[in-house]
Amino acid sequence: MVKTKMQKSFAIGLTAVMALSLAACGNSNNNSNEGAATNAPKSTDSGNTATATTDSGKKVTLTFQNIYPDPATPAYKMIHELTDQYMKEHPNVKIELDTLNTDQQKVKLKTQAASKEVPDITIVNPAAQMKPFVDAGLFAPLNDMLDQNGLKDTYQKGLLDYYSFNNNVYALPDGNNIEVVYYNKELFDQAGIKNTPTTFEEMLQDVKILKDKGITPMAIGEKDSWTGSFLFMNILLRTNGGPGFLQDVLDGKKTFEDPAFIEAVDAFQQLVQAGAFPDGATSIDANAGGNIFKTGKAAMWSIGSWETGAIDASSVAGKVGAFQFPTVNGKGDPNEFMLAPGSAFAVSANSEHLQETKDFLNFFASEYPKKQFELKNAVGIGQKVDGDLKAAGYSDLAVNIAGLFNQVKGGDLAFDNTMNPATAQVHLSSIQNLFVQKVDSAAVAKEHQTAFEANKE
Amino acid sequence: MQKLKKGIVYLLFAIPVVTQLYPLLWLVLYSLKTNEEIMDGSFFSFPKSFQWHNYSEAYTSGSYLKYLSNSVFVTATTMVCVIVLASMVAYAISRFRWKYGNIVMTIFLMGMMIPMQATLLPLMIIFKHIHVLNTHWSLILPYIAFSTPIAVFILSGFMRDIPHEIEESAFIDGASVYRIFRSIILPVSIPPVMTVCILTFINIWNEYILAATFISSEKLKTLPFGVYTFVSQYSVNYGDIGAFLVMGALPVILIYFFLSNRITKGMVAGAVKG
């Protein structure tokens, strides 16, 4: 008797738990359709009520997920100073910074997104990388907020397109960068290299000279495999004779087995075989890889121009110049660059305080360029800044980079910003593999093509 | 001959002392070096002069105290709950005569096989619905849940071997089961409880994936999260990182060396009889 009673209550307990969790996961699946459909009306709705409550000074707390954890960097100072200022001016708004490093943030946002629990403001990468989130209806369109005080016009022409889907802008970029090759002038002098390379052959030559002098030719942190991919894509941009290779693949006009792609793989392998990269590159993470250059242990570093500020703050400050990636086998135009529209601030469509969040982000994005300029971090910020770099005391390197920006004729986005995540993962590890063994370039091409076809929507 | 044998054996004992303790020394040296000394990568070298300022920098820029107190709170609460809950279950499994004891035991044992990373998303969904996200409970609850299997396993192994006589006489004297549990069983079980403490402590104290995912407020974040963020951020000062690592490891090392002589006893006590 007692036993059956217990059995029963146990069973009830268990079923309850199961029901709860199944309901929970059922919910999360349904929402995805629902979310997109209800977005628009919902946002205006809560917008109205929110505005009303702002007036009455209701206390709101906004969560701002960000990837600026290092107190030594200008970006850290920027976000703290701006949020503090805003909270001072709006005593009813409290902004909580959820500061993570890049990897943590990716996993966290992914998990949050899957349970429809996106923070008020978060950080996403442009184009293909943010598309799944937009498709899931997780982000609020920011058009109204962009238009309300001319914020939209502060952005470089065309930049917001990388963050727009169906004519709605869903995120505001923290920068707009290009890939350049930084080089250490002192080490170049030591090796007796007079001019920066303008062709890939010269680059290989320089790599060999540096290597013979016992200097690591190029820094890289290939444990984070996007670094190698970024460099590889620059070569592809040249061998393809111009931008658009991946787009052509997506449009079905080309395949990865195209000669341009194979040529790029070959060229990349030449670089590896020439010993351009540090030993054990695939176990070095991106920061540590950068530090090889920033501590004067490597002569070149092919990376995004976002590193300019950090290089100027490092021990090689003043010794560094930058040049455009050279032509490969006589192909390509050095004035075409790998383009890196920055990570961007997006607002959760389900934010409880949508209007307050948008108001804050509007303030943040409007003040952002000024603040960055002040903090000497304005190279590649993607918004128009008033002020002259040179006069404001920026380094020669910064001025040099800013000059390169003016030469940009066009270019390509990184692989993972163009292709879907599953294909991108295969690509990343395929390129990583080139660092540790020689592979038949046709096989690399085939691997890419297979992955692309398997993961086509 | 006997002496030589003894010598070899002692040498055999000594080697692991060096290999197992050197990391700590290495870490301390690392934290006192300049960037240049660290980048040279020489493994055995002493710093030319001790860079104590690495510690003050790590201390001020890493919110050490806040993270530490959060970690202490989360860990302490978890440990108390694990000990209470797991010893109750262990007692029921090992001493009560009931049909489902073995099934319950098996269910708990299966939990040891489940990788925490696989439960990240389902937990997130559950926590969202019971509104504990971004509170310390979102860490304490799963930490308890994931610590109980091994705790139940160790405790029930021990309790099975406690002589029945004490319990029976108390029972005849009219003591309730709860009382027997509280004033007889628990006190006797101190050794395995210590073991459970240290194992739970080690696991939770170093956990950072759940901590990074479920906690968003700066004021609630825990130390391993802080250590992990501090280590992997775009910082160029390795000495600071080393200093932060030392400070992160310090509490666990202190506690361990306080308890270590007690835990060896409880580790598998009782399990001898399978």
Place this chain on the structure above:
Amino acid sequence: MKVLKVPARTIAVFVLPCLLLYVCLVFVPILVSVYTGLLKWDGLTASTFIGLGNFKDMFFNDPVFWPSVRRTLLYAVASMIEIPLCLFMAILLNRYLRRGNTLVSIYFTPVILSVVIIGQLWKTVYNPTSMGGMLNGVLVSLGLDSWTHNWLTEPKIAMFALYFVSLWQYFGYHLLIQYTGVQNIPDELYEAAKIDGADGFKADRYITLPLIVPIFKISIVLAFIGSLQAFDLVMVMTGGGPAHATDVISTHMYNSSFGSFKYGYGSAIATFLVVVCLVFTGFINTIFNRIERKFN
């Protein structure tokens, strides 16, 4: 022998709080995972039910899956290999030292350190010669230049470098378990054996070994489960690279879910992992039960 006959309500009071919490937070999530393993789901947009499709892909179309299973099992085997060594050390400690506890505690130290620290440390050990790696440095100074390697980046070697770190870290863990087991064997047994003329290792053969079997089993099971779930160390040291050369089941699961946005597929891998754990633990149990019966 279980003596206490108590009302069901009492049992419930003792068992339910813990059991419910545990079932809700460990068991239910894994059931949810099993279910999501049957979906084609990117974790964001709507999912479609595809039955065993993920498993089919996993078994037949995923070039990374089987190698990662192989590495995981090798990991498990590798971590079991050190247990007999630990037992041997435990017996020696028990015989030669009156108070071996302190020494055992020292051996245990690496277990308490966070993987972040362990990873940093061993990276400096394994670093290439040009970055002052210790291991290569030692080899060069011994004149064994040809033995130097890029330990973490040569695909054929990297995994073994990781196994070794695990062996090193958990040496003290298994030694502690074995040592406690050896200590728990009553001295009278040895004294009796001595009278019968069995001394030293002979006594170990007839007394220690049979009595230590259950403890040995605990170590084996813990080592096995631990290595199947090995995750942090691989993540910190190589991230599964270069080109998946050090991917194990758990990192493959993680990368599929969070890198490739194949959440359903990642869940299918998790299901596989749990099943393997269950099957092998059952297997180990059966074997040991047989051994124990033989000794009795």
